[in-house]
Amino acid sequence: MGLKKFKEILGNELGRIDSLGISKRNERVIEGFWEDGAIIGGRRYVVFNSNDYLGLRLNKKIISAEEEGTKKYGAGPGAVRFISGTTEVHKNLELAIAKFHGREDAILFSSAFSANLSVLHSLIKGQSVDSLVSSNTLVISDELNHRSIIEGIRVSGISKLQKEVFSHMNYDDLERIIRENKGKFRRVIIVTDGIFSMLGEAQDIKKIKTIAERYDDEFEEGILVVVDDAHRVGCFGKTGRGCEEFFGARADIIIGTLGKAFGADGGYVTGDKIFIDYFRESAASYVYSNPISGGNASAGLEALRIISEEGVKILKKLNENIKIFKEGIVSNGLKLASDSNHAIQPILIGDPEKTKKIVSLLFDDGFLVTGINYPIVPKGCDEIRVQISAAHKKEDIENFVDSCERHMREIQMGIK
Ligand SMILES: Cc1ncc(COP(=O)(O)O)c(C=O)c1O
Structure with a gap:
């Protein structure tokens, strides 16, 4: 029998997708x-x-930084960082990202998608049965959040009762959910896109932070605000610092990408050192997956320099x-x-x-x-x-x- 039946099913599924006119391949x-x-x-x-x-993306200085980085560090990373070591340029880029966002530290991922998957998993649930980080978390997500956030929540494997979705950019609804869950969970994670990429709408981070602060004491481990600012970092706010600069509010954790406005490649997370240290231990797609190449990291560093200066x-x-x-x-x-x-x-x-x-x-x-x-x-x-x-x-x-x-x-x- 082999795989004949399975391949036939896959063929039918591709046919179904094509007939709806939504194929992407x-x-x-x-x-x-x-x-x-x-x-x-x-x-x-x-x-x-x-x-x-x-x-x-076509900036000559960034391209030449990438070429120099590739000559120095090779075309590929060789292995994951804890096995093969971390190159200087990856470290320098992380420090430059943290400085750009006014944070203590930053961690690189191969993409923002991969960052969201791992970071949400790590924050929602400890990585092993004997982890000291409990999974007693309520996750509240905007209904139009990016697929990488949805998947990050999904892979954390929490129960339905631990997931809530608030109506798109509806702050009364967000507050209602928090109010109704007072005393039921040890911590709350509010996660949102900074910019919703289909319509370009901006989530009001200040309103979200105000609500989070209002109810923070009602939960033993507090309320954490996580913002995926992939479409805004580099290109929004007076100097490109994204949603925080625009709304004058500070998220607890920022997820960004070097692959959009920065014209380079790779994802990152920035915040207090304790969060970043924890992700270096627990974020599976950081620990067990290659980093971006030295050439990419050099390009990212040059892009940050250009955006910081010009x-x-x-x-x-x-x-x-x-x-x-x-x-x-x-x-x-x-x-x-x-x-x-x-x-x-x-x-x-x-x-x-x-x-x-x-x-x-x-x-x-x-x-x-x-x-x-x-x-x-x-x-x-x-x-x-x-x-x-x-x-x-x-x-x-x-x-x-x-x-x-x-x-x-x-x-x-x-x-x-
Ligand atoms: C909000 C948001 N997060 C994450 C991503 C993924 O970014 P990356 O290409 O770095 O994985 C996107 C991509 O469009 C996005 O819109």
């Missing part, structure tokens, strides 16, 4: 990048669907570009799906077929964007997710908005 193949453009089939496309918000200037350019885009959308009679002030700017289309059509017409015009449909966004809220970068030229943004407007108009008139 036929990714677009990019041959290279030229300035802010991607080369596909020999043609240049302006990229409006990248998390490279500051345009640092961030304000680059952020000014990004914010000017966001303004040009938003004004263009509004003056052309198009609608934004949220009032985001982040580089993520969703254009509301409201219909899955129209969204698909416009994305394809924009591709023909030389623009890369992503259509987002139900169930990722509510029914009737289908959108084109546009991601603005400091690297965009004014005329690219203006041409893009003109194309959007023309296609929308022609589709509405039934011409296309």
Whole structure:
């Protein structure tokens, strides 16, 4: 019999996914990048669907730092850190991240996804049966949190009673859940995205912290606020410090990525040294998985240096570009799906077929964007997710908005 039956089931499942029009595996193949453009089939496309918000991915200093790091430390890490040792550049990068966020220490992971999986597991539950860290935790998560947070809670294997979901960005609901669970748990962990990546909405960390502080004494081990600020670190707040800078509040633990605004690769967690030391002992994807390479760490370090020294200037350019885009959308009679002030700017289309059509017409015009449909966004809220970068030229943004407007108009008139 072999695997015939199982392979048949997998084939049917792929067919089911394809028939729903939600398959992801036929990714677009990019041959290279030229300035802010991607080369596909020999043609240049302006990229409006990248998390490279500051345009640092192609920064010459970062690339050359990566090359130097690779020459010095090799192309791969060799082994996990506790076996093979930690290179100087990984240590320096961790210290630079901690300093950037005004924290005692930081720890690197291969990605923010991997950080979320391990960190949530470690905080929710001790890693072994004889761990002194009990699993007597209530985890409260925003209903639209990123998949890596959902999976982090899932892998911790806690019971249904230990998980609560608060309505998206609804602080009264969050408070209600905490109030109703007073005295039932030793500690509470509130976990949230900083920016919700489909609509660019910003979670109000100050409101969450205020609620956490109000009820902290009701739980023996207190209330911990964990913020995954992957889309904001580097590119939000006056100097790129993300949600904390914007809202003037401090999370207990920040999760970030070097793979979006920093233009490099890898994930990180920063906070008090006691948390970071505990993660170095308990976070499975840190202890038992390779770190980023020395080349990647060198690139991350250079990106941090650039953002620390020139961030304000680059952020000014990004914010000017966001303004040009938003004004263009509004003056052309198009609608934004949220009032985001982040580089993520969703254009509301409201219909899955129209969204698909416009994305394809924009591709023909030389623009890369992503259509987002139900169930990722509510029914009737289908959108084109546009991601603005400091690297965009004014005329690219203006041409893009003109194309959007023309296609929308022609589709509405039934011409296309
Ligand atoms: C909120 C959030 N967290 C984590 C991640 C994953 O980041 P990384 O690519 O570093 O794993 C993403 C990716 O889009 C994200 O939106």
